[in-house]
Amino acid sequence: MSSQVIDDLYFSASALKTYDTCQLKFKRRYIDGLFWPDDWIKDKEKRKLQEQGNLFHMLAERYYFRGKIVDSKDIISEEMITWLERLTNFRPYNKQDQFLPEHKLQLNNGDLKLMAKYDLLHFSEAGRVVIYDWKTHATNSKVNYLKRSLQTVVYRYLLCKAGGDYAPEGSWQPKDITLVYWNPRFPDDEKVLFYNQERYLRDERKIKRMISDIKQVSFRADDDVLATSEEKNCLYCEYRPICHGEPALEIEPKEEDLDLTEDWDDIEAISF
């Protein structure tokens, strides 16, 4: 049963990171399908920050979808208005280019099944694509951390491998792809990560190796898998109530994970 679930699973960056963090957490979320709502976060301030982040993502999606701000300033906070103004200054919408907010992409290449949901894909007339990812943490992420993150690995690789329908020539070269992390709290401190062929091949090896490793594990019982020994990982894990009888202090927002309750059947999987 568990091996069938694994064979059917489309791996997201969150899934790979979850496995990296704690095999038990991976089992609970992706094999057992236990989904914990955000309001299990213990710390009220952290819960508020998470809600702010979710709202910003939703407002940004509407902006690029409609091409203008459609939400009344009377119903959103001063801070959110400022964030939106910074967003529209940083990456203004225009009619010449193509903007795809909250865009989902899947790859089905036999053993390699991947998926991602991008905050924004921006296809320019010059035949390039920029992936934008909005961060709303109180501190800005360091570029070296972002370079190594599985989100960076999966986002660029998947778009290059499976996003050819949007490329002028029918496929992307790694050099055509840029990933930009941007936080409205730090509008002048965007993190720009370019891509190249060498990195693409390295990412492919890494992703395949991780998925192959996961497929070797028996997920039949909780005792079959390794629970993390890092206490810090548990503090920020939604399954802390089961493992330790305490709510999590904070749960990292993960776009794909929010979609565990969504129907992905309407998304076309690219096969090779």
Ligand code: SF4
């Ligand atoms: S609380 Fe800790 S041990 Fe339990 S699933 Fe989460 S990370 Fe793993």
